[in-house]
Amino acid sequence: MGLEEFRIIFGNPHKTYYSGETVTGNVFLVLNSPKKIRGIRVRIKGEAHTSWTVRINQHLTRYLGHEEYFSTRYYIAGSESGELELSAGNHEFTFEYALPKDLPSSFESDVGHVRYSIKSTIDRPWKYDHETKDVFKVRFNYDLNTDPRAKQSVTVEESKSFGLFFASPPLTVNFSLPVIGYVPGQSIPIKVNIENESGIPVNSVRITLNKYVTYRQEKSGPDFKTVKTKITEVVNQLEDKDTVSYEQMLKIPPLQNSNLINCGIIDITYILKLKAFVNKLSSADLKMATPILIGTVPLHN
CATH class of the missing domain: 2.60.40.640 (Immunoglobulin-like)
Known part of the structure; x- marks a missing residue:
């Protein structure tokens, strides 16, 4: 496709937000030749997941847990049914999302996590899409x-x-x-x-x-x-x-x-x-x- 670079740049360089704040940033990409695409979309979500195993009578039993706090997907350029031509060179597309209030704080361990992420996809007709993903942290302000x-x-x-x-x-x-x-x-x-x-x-x-x-x-x-x-x-x-x-x-x-x-x-x-x-x-x-x-x-x- 001639895609040289494709990444997410957060407005907050520490990539840390309090619940209720607005996450802002840009999707940045570099092309070495003009390309036609349907559009560029982002998906922002927050979720928790747990996973562990226990040996019971010589058999391993796996336990899984999951919670979803929010999930949103929208196009920041073009549309699902549209057509967009990007010229060679650098391109930036802005995204923003107001986080729900009272989200649990980010957490990471081998057994479970609370994780917030954003994924950007270059939607290409009749071809494999290109994707890039990054995570950001959320803090609950416990007064x-x-x-x-x-x-x-x-x-x-x-x-x-x-x-x-x-x-x-x-x-x-x-x-x-x-x-x-x-x-x-x-x-x-x-x-x-x-x-x-x-x-x-x-x-x-x-x-x-x-x-x-x-x-x-x-x-x-x-x-x-x-x-x-x-x-x-x-x-x-x-x-x-x-x-x-x-x-x-x-x-x-x-x-x-x-x-x-x-x-x-x-x-x-x-x-x-x-x-x-x-x-x-x-x-x-x-x-x-x-x-x-x-x-x-x-x-x-």
Whole structure:
């Protein structure tokens, strides 16, 4: 055909948009000779997909999930029944599309994705069409101030006694957060308190932030797969004291929003866990956890 170059150029060089914004750009092509075509069209769509396999009784069972958020197709030059002659040289054709509001944020993994793409096609009569495709990212603006849960404080406590025949006085550990909503770059102030009357020392305390991604075949369906990832952790070595109180700051690295809002087949949860290691008694370690919310707009206070 004499097509030397065919690509999509986004108006936003970072190719990142918030839901509700308008995606703009150009389809750029270079011809080395004049050519007749029907037209040039674009298809813009957003969708989510999940896929995983499970071995059951020596047989592999595959689970698939799919959601479509929007799909639009239109001609930016010519038409399906028309005829258009393009001269040799460079050509640019503009496209734009207003994204629906409340789209889930883009997400990519080996098990599933939320993906937004644009494909441009040179429609040629009686010949194979030429196509080019690119993806762009969408971010949901999760304002923590609009979620009442984000402002809630939380305290989690566990207590345990030791001894086979006579129970020792209790070992009690708790931690508290002023709120459960944060954004990347902030630090979580975690207050840790240990009241140890058991006589068995606590060697150290480990605090871990984990991400859990749950993939489903369908919204709220019974079949799912959960993948856990450790995000960050901090360990404090403790002196042998009956009472220990301290505040630990845990900085949040760049992370995807919680919940993957408005996606029914992929969900993201963040869990903050504390584990108190009891001297020489691994089975006696105290464990506790609380969910936290990760957004894009921090709480005002």
